[in-house]
Amino acid sequence: MTYFIAICKYWKEFMILLLIFLVLDLVVILSHKDNQMMLIKQKYLSYVAEQSEQHLKAQLALQEKQEEYDNQIIIAEKNYNEKIKIILRDAHMAESYANSLSEQLASANKKLSTVDRQTETEYTYKLANVFQSCVTEYRKMAENADNATATLTRLSY
Known part of the structure; x- marks a missing residue:
């Protein structure tokens, strides 16, 4: 009861003390929230910087790959032109x-x-040999052409 009498007698001072305590409490809470906001902002900024860095690295890697492919295309075109x-x-x-x-x-x-008959016969044999060689060469050339066509068909898929 003595506390109650003391509170009634000094109620203005008690209220001021209570208000000061509440204000200080709010200041501490605001300070804490402010610190948390700063930490969140720092994390956000570091995340954005990291993502930007990764994006730049990815772009550089893409450019390098593109240059590599362009160089390969140029080499392939040179080889094609030489062939x-x-x-x-x-x-x-x-x-x-x-x-x-x-x-x-x-x-x-x-x-x-x-010419006489014997020379004509020799000539005919020689022509037959030449034509046989031509047929053999044409077969080889056709085989090479077929292989090249198959290779090109395979490369186009």
């Missing part, structure tokens, strides 16, 4: 050999009417 040049050169040589052979056959045909 085309070789093929064209070989085709030109084959055409010149064919023309030379045609000229030789034409001149031989002109001389054929003036």
Whole structure:
């Protein structure tokens, strides 16, 4: 009861003390919340920085891969162009050999009417050997062409 009388007598001072205590309590709570907000902001900023760094690394890796693929494409195109040049050169040589052979056959045909039977028979055997060689070469060329076609078909898928 003495406490009650003391409280009634000094109620203004008690209220002021209570209010001061509440204000200090609120200041402490606000300070704590402020610290938590700062920590959260720091974590957020570090997360954003980390994500930005990872994004930049991924972009650099992508650019490197793109450059690597571009270089591979350029090398493949150079190789293709070189092979085309070789093929064209070989085709030109084959055409010149064919023309030379045609000229030789034409001149031989002109001389054929003036030769004896034995020479004509030897000539026929030689022609048969030449044609047999041509057939063998054409088979090899067809086989190589088929292999190249199969390889290109496989690479296109």
